[in-house]
Amino acid sequence: MTPAATSQPSRISVRTPSAEYAVTIGGGISARLVGILDDVRFPARRFIVSSTTVWRLHGDRFQSLTAEEPILIPDGERFKTLSTVARIYDALVRAQADRGAGVVAIGGGVVGDVAGFAAATFLRGLPVAQVPTTLLAQVDSAIGGKTGVNHPAGKNLIGAFHQPAAVIVDPEVLGTLPRREFRAGLYEVVKCGVIASRLLFERVASGLPALFARDTAVLLPTIAECCQIKATVVGEDERESGRRRILNFGHTAGHALEAVTKYRRFRHGEAVGYGMLVAAELACVRGSLSAADRDGLRALIVAMGPLPPVADLDATEVVEAVARDKKVIDGKLHYVLPVAIGETVIADDVTGAELEQALRAVGLRAR
Ligand SMILES: NC(=O)c1ccc[n+]([C@@H]2O[C@H](COP(=O)([O-])OP(=O)(O)OC[C@H]3O[C@@H](n4cnc5c(N)ncnc54)[C@H](O)[C@@H]3O)[C@@H](O)[C@H]2O)c1
Numbered sequence: 392m393t394p395a396a397t398s399q400p401s402r403i404s405v406r407t408p409s410a411e412y413a414v415t416i417g418g419g420i421s422a423r424l425v426g427i428l429d430d431v432r433f434p435a436r437r438f439i440v441s442s443t444t445v446w447r448l449h450g451d452r453f454q455s456l457t458a459e460e461p462i463l464i465p466d467g468e469r470f471k472t473l474s475t476v477a478r479i480y481d482a483l484v485r486a487q488a489d490r491g492a493g494v495v496a497i498g499g500g501v502v503g504d505v506a507g508f509a510a511a512t513f514l515r516g517l518p519v520a521q522v523p524t525t526l527l528a529q530v531d532s533a534i535g536g537k538t539g540v541n542h543p544a545g546k547n548l549i550g551a552f553h554q555p556a557a558v559i560v561d562p563e564v565l566g567t568l569p570r571r572e573f574r575a576g577l578y579e580v581v582k583c584g585v586i587a588s589r590l591l592f593e594r595v596a597s598g599l600p601a602l603f604a605r606d607t608a609v610l611l612p613t614i615a616e617c618c619q620i621k622a623t624v625v626g627e628d629e630r631e632s633g634r635r636r637i638l639n640f641g642h643t644a645g646h647a648l649e650a651v652t653k654y655r656r657f658r659h660g661e662a663v664g665y666g667m668l669v670a671a672e673l674a675c676v677r678g679s680l681s682a683a684d685r686d687g688l689r690a691l692i693v694a695m696g697p698l699p700p701v702a703d704l705d706a707t708e709v710v711e712a713v714a715r716d717k718k719v720i721d722g723k724l725h726y727v728l729p730v731a732i733g734e735t736v737i738a739d740d741v742t743g744a745e746l747e748q749a750l751r752a753v754g755l756r757a758r
């Protein structure tokens with residue numbers, strides 16, 4: 392990791408009907424966390440929620456934030472449950488946290504979602520600050536106020552909207568992120584490019600070695616642009632009734648691939664990688680996306696590295712899983728399709744047969 396060339400952090404405003412807050416992005420910015428929280432009048436009594444892994448690697452950076460014992464939760468998606476939320480409540484109760492307390496979530500998307508949900512519900516809502524430490528969380532999950540946990544019947548079935556009081560993004564913490572986790576986040580960056588910015592897409596395509604080397608000079612503007620895109624979209628549609636759905640680009644087939652493999656084969660971003668290929672294929676066959684743009688997306692995804700295999704997966708089973716997904720409204724599937732790199736539309740007339748054909752085009756097998 393190269394040290395940050397510029398110490399001036401960038402600030403992106405998020406304005407939704409329920410809240411206004413800033414995303415502050417800068418190399419080494421976590422050292423200034425106390426000042427940033429003080430500036431937004433974040434409650435003085437601060438409770439850190441983090442994971443054991445993140446705290447072991449980066450706890451030192453955050454020691455000065457609070458004298459309270461950090462609340463550490465076990466690592467991984469399988470702990471994104473109500474019982475983990477209950478452990479956070481227990482710790483807050485033990486420490487006699489009252490309405491003058493705030494929660495600082497330091498970790499990946501799991502920590503952010505669980506800690507955010509605990510904050511949303513404890514004493515009917517404590518302020519939360521998000522300090523994301525994975526690339527996925529920095530470009531996506533920390534912004535927008537979606538919090539929640541999984542239920543044995545499905546992912547993210549329990550949750551609440553709870554906008555953070557502040558989001559603080561320090562790309563330096565990504566230096567310790569395993570390569571596969573980093574790459575998984577990078578698919579979400581590519582997603583941002585395809586839905587909103589050809590420039591971002593091209594920046595990723597031409598900067599892969601520097602990105603993988605976690606070169607702050609390349610990472611910073613890339614992350615900042617994604618945060619800006621997410622902030623704009625969330626500002627236009629806080630509750631995902633309209634425009635926010637474009638953030639689901641690549642997620643329809645992606646979620647179905649995760650579900651049919653029981654969440655064991657893919658990192659979420661990897662499934663989104665396939666999902667974007669499926670959407671591009673669909674759009675190309677429909678004549679709304681040029682073959683050149685589809686091939687450009689495919690080339691970038693190939694260049695990013697190998698994805699887990701799909702040749703053994705039944706395309707029909709994936710179509711069935713899509714039909715059970717939350718994105719079906721009144722029996723109609725809403726599919727986000729690219730019309731160019733940087734622009735998408737939402738189609739509500741994609742048929743199961745078309746989807747099956749696209750899944751087979753990206754490598755799944757026939758029944
Ligand atoms: N709220 C939203 O809008 C939203 C959006 C997208 C995803 N999500 C959720 O985010 C979760 C996925 O998040 P994720 O991909 O960050 O996974 P994660 O939180 O499980 O983190 C992945 C792994 O990286 C480790 N880690 C985190 N930071 C690290 C660092 N700096 N160095 C080394 N290791 C580090 C973690 O301990 C974990 O083992 C899912 O539960 C998903 O549902 C939420």
Ligand SMILES: [Zn+2]
Pocket residue numbers: 531579642659663
């Ligand atoms: Zn995603």
